[in-house]
Amino acid sequence: xxxxxxLKRLGDLLACLSADQVRExxxxxxxxxxxxxxDGVSEEDAVAxxxxxxxxxxxxxxxxPPVPRAVAKTRRKSTVLLWVLVILGSPIWLSLGAAFxxxxxxxxxxxxxxxxxxxxxxxxxxxxxxxFWVLAIDxxxxxxxxxxxxxxxxxxxxxxxxxxxxxAAFAATKSLARVSVMWxxxxxxxxxxxxxxxxxxxxxxxxSRPGGSHLLVEIHP
Numbered sequence: 001x002x003x004x005x006x007l008k009r010l011g012d013l014l015a016c017l018s019a020d021q022v023r024e025x026x027x028x029x030x031x032x033x034x035x036x037x038x039d040g041v042s043e044e045d046a047v048a049x050x051x052x053x054x055x056x057x058x059x060x061x062x063x064x065p066p067v068p069r070a071v072a073k074t075r076r077k078s079t080v081l082l083w084v085l086v087i088l089g090s091p092i093w094l095s096l097g098a099a100f101x102x103x104x105x106x107x108x109x110x111x112x113x114x115x116x117x118x119x120x121x122x123x124x125x126x127x128x129x130x131x132f133w134v135l136a137i138d139x140x141x142x143x144x145x146x147x148x149x150x151x152x153x154x155x156x157x158x159x160x161x162x163x164x165x166x167x168a169a170f171a172a173t174k175s176l177a178r179v180s181v182m183w184x185x186x187x188x189x190x191x192x193x194x195x196x197x198x199x200x201x202x203x204x205x206x207x208s209r210p211g212g213s214h215l216l217v218e219i220h221p
Contacts (some may be wrong), residue, residue, distance in 0.1 A: 003033050006047045013057035025060055108180055115176045118169040126162025129155040 007026045012178030014022045029050055036046035050056060057150075132155030 001046065001047050003043055003047055005031065006033070006053055008058055009053040013053055016061075025056075029056065045063065051206065088199045111176050111180045115169070118165065118172050122162050122169045123166035124157050124162070125165055129162065130161030131155070132158065 007030055010029060011022050011026055014025055017025075032050060033043070033046045036044060036049060041049070051059075131160065132151045136148040136151040139145065139151060
């Protein structure tokens with residue numbers, strides 16, 4: 001099989017994906033074949049080392065997140081079937097979708113309400129310090145030094161507590177920001193997929209396969 005035949009067949013098998021995804025897959029494998037040919041491998045052997053177009057297409061589809069993968073494989077079987085499932089299943093998936101969005105929003109809001117609560121407490125303590133200092137000044141003016149010293153001390157303590165809580169609030173906000181990002185990634189993981197994977201070395205050549213994970217192309221002698 002020639003390079004062009006391989007790429008055309010791959011494009012036909014991936015017609016269930018978007019045009020951009022198909023072009024990305026074809027460009028990736030075209031480059032992989034060219035790399036093998038630059039190493040002195042014949043065109044047919046370079047194409048054969050990629051696997052059959054069917055195997056490659058299945059690997060690309062399997063590498064998609066769960067929801068896009070299910071949609072793509074259903075669409076590949078029949079576009080009509082996909083629309084039938086979408087229409088007939090709309091009461092279910094619309095309800096589930098709404099519940100999913102509400103749940104994600106509620107948890108995300110709860111995370112940041114917790115952060116805001118810590119900041120409010122910290123600011124309340126910090127703001128109380130100057131109030132006690134004003135009372136201490138009043139004590140000095142009326143001649144009650146014990147009263148003034150007591151409120152001065154209380155003001156310093158509340159300001160110190162406020163500053164400590166402020167530092168804790170800052171650290172908590174950073175942690176909660178990481179937690180919120182992790183939560184959003186986890187929540188939307190059925191729909192999206194990051195780029196992961198490492199070269200396994202040895203008799204393989206790695207590359208970033210369309211779809212997000214790592215491609216290992218066997219090198220045959």
